[in-house]
Amino acid sequence: MSFHSRRGDRTGRVRASLGQLRHPPEFRVPPPFLDTGQAAWVTAVLDDVRTATAATTEEPAADGAQGADASTLLAAATGLWRAQRKLNQRAGDLPAADLRQVRRYLQTGRQALADGGLEIQEHDGDPFDPGQSLEVLAFQDEPGLTREVVLETLRPSVYYRGERIQMGQVVVGRPAPGATHGT
Template identity: 40%
Template sequence: MGRVAARAGAALRQWRHPREFRIEPSAWSADALAALARAAVAEPAATSAPAPGGGFPEDELADVATCVWRLRARVARMDDPPRAVVHHVETAWDALADGGVEIKDHAGEPFDPGLAMSVAAYQPTPGLVREQVIETVRPGVYLGSRSIQLAEVIVGTPGTPAEAMRETRTR
């Protein structure tokens, strides 16, 4: 009797609304709906459990982290960013950090060829005494202690472009 009363109540609730906003009754038969309900009760873990590796593919996680890093850098360069934008960017950054994701910007760090990063270019830069990362093209992204994206950087080398050209000609 409860099922009949529920259907009657649902039908009456639909009549309160204009015709174009009414939801049509299900075209599925009662047997099909009952079988679907039994299947949902029998295997709830199959549909609601996260994937074994944490639920989010690592390459997509690295893309999201890179986008948040770029957005955070862009907001930092703005003269007077809207507070709501700053709040949302920082919230996204904190959510990634809470999930164990570390986004590493290597700009300003000394460069060592043994570091796990991809060098996009070497650029002669006056005023440097040793090789140094002068720009990060793409940050390094780590999930826990594991790297899921190598940083891509531009490395400044000591000397001026003229000195570099003389070195190239003498080789």
């Protein structure tokens, strides 16, 4: 691409943006919802889904996972995470041999998802920063804290090939008001 064609492209975008100012706000065309990088990522994911769907309609896969859509994978990932969490909370209720076997099954399921590019991230105990990409459902004052910390993950963050496809939901603990003011 030559210098003049890039310059003309930029000039066209500036003119289009300024041209919108001639119209009342309710008639202005909003900027695109996705930038070019995001649009390219969405296109690549949709191409992967089309390819997987075409492969399963032509030759059914033995495990059936090829045609799974994103919501099915998210449900499976979140379900595995919740089962593992519940198992860890009730570990004393099961015989040791059964506990090991169930943990092995869960770990195998999570590893299969990870091998397919799906990563499940829990946030319990992580330091919290307001700029993080997490949905905070509640803040709790905790007397022993010196900074904001994630107390509980209610829904994990899920990433597919490095891109977040599910935002985590958390409860954040913050220092009690008396501790920060020295009273």
